[in-house]
Amino acid sequence: MEEIFISFLKDKVNLIENELDKAISEYKTSPLFPAISYSLKGGGKRIRPVLLLASYSSFKDDVEKALPVSVSIELIHTYSLIHDDLPAIDNADTRRGRASLHKVFGEDIAILAGDALLTLSFENLAKVTSFNEKIVLRCIRELSINIGINGMVGGQVMDVMTTPQDATEEVLYYIHSKKTGSLMKTAIKIGGILSEIDDEVLNKLESFGDKIGLTYQILDDIEDSKNSKEDESKVTFPKLFGMEKSKEIATNLLNESLSVIESVSLKNDLLKSFIYYLKSWIS
Numbered sequence: 071m072e073e074i075f076i077s078f079l080k081d082k083v084n085l086i087e088n089e090l091d092k093a094i095s096e097y098k099t100s101p102l103f104p105a106i107s108y109s110l111k112g113g114g115k116r117i118r119p120v121l122l123l124a125s126y127s128s129f130k131d132d133v134e135k136a137l138p139v140s141v142s143i144e145l146i147h148t149y150s151l152i153h154d155d156l157p158a159i160d161n162a163d164t165r166r167g168r169a170s171l172h173k174v175f176g177e178d179i180a181i182l183a184g185d186a187l188l189t190l191s192f193e194n195l196a197k198v199t200s201f202n203e204k205i206v207l208r209c210i211r212e213l214s215i216n217i218g219i220n221g222m223v224g225g226q227v228m229d230v231m232t233t234p235q236d237a238t239e240e241v242l243y244y245i246h247s248k249k250t251g252s253l254m255k256t257a258i259k260i261g262g263i264l265s266e267i268d269d270e271v272l273n274k275l276e277s278f279g280d281k282i283g284l285t286y287q288i289l290d291d292i293e294d295s296k297n298s299k300e301d302e303s304k305v306t307f308p309k310l311f312g313m314e315k316s317k318e319i320a321t322n323l324l325n326e327s328l329s330v331i332e333s334v335s336l337k338n339d340l341l342k343s344f345i346y347y348l349k350s351w352i353s
Contacts, residue, residue: 128338252283
């Protein structure tokens with residue numbers, strides 16, 4: 071079943087890469103362009119924009135219409151990674167096997183490149199003309215709420231403030247559901263907003279996104295723990311619950327997400343396939 075999502079992912083990545091190039095192309099003469107380009111060419115899977123396209127494709131056929139919106143999600147994701155790697159936060163020297171942006175261009179340019187990508191995301195959204203203006207405004211509102219103080223940034227703040235010694239189950243769930251889960255949930259929900267589905271279905275899509283987003287981070291923590299890449303200063307599910315319990319929590323969340331998505335009438339099995347794609351990570 072996971073092959074459906076994998077095939078969709080492979081098919082759409084090049085489209086997303088081309089759309090990212092278009093989004094930054096008019097800024098080639100900017101002193102920031104080399105840093106922005108370096109960060110966007112870092113070899114990410116593009117899971118978040120692909121999830122937006124998968125969600126949209128679950129209700130509509132004209133998937134390329136949603137490409138510019140999906141790219142705004144990736145611009146925000148990239149900005150968040152740049153800032154996460156900074157010395158004041160995670161102090162990471164590498165990202166995806168390459169030197170972190172601040173190691174190549176300096177901390178000052180890395181901060182500004184992150185700021186620029188965040189702003190560019192909303193500029194890119196505001197330029198979208200393939201959807202009704204009210205729909206675009208709704209997407210902007212949804213995105214800004216979920217990446218802000220009570221969303222992704224809020225999770226990052228709690229992550230910075232919490233040590234493994236004073237972590238609780240409640241805090242850990244909050245960090246992961248906000249820091250990682252919020253953007254994934256938003257990508258899935260915006261796919262539904264663009265499709266103009268009714269609120270009942272949209273609420274189910276949001277619930278599905280909540281569970282999937284949290285699971286994704288748990289599985290990432292498990293993978294880092296297996297490969298001895300775990301940051302000792304960070305709070306993770308394997309640290310708090312142990313490896314087997316973390317796998318059990320992830321499996322339960324995936325089963326719950328399957329129940330949610332099976333209650334929605336969809337054109338295809340893309341979102342269902344993503345569940346099995348994540349299940350294949352658990353061993």
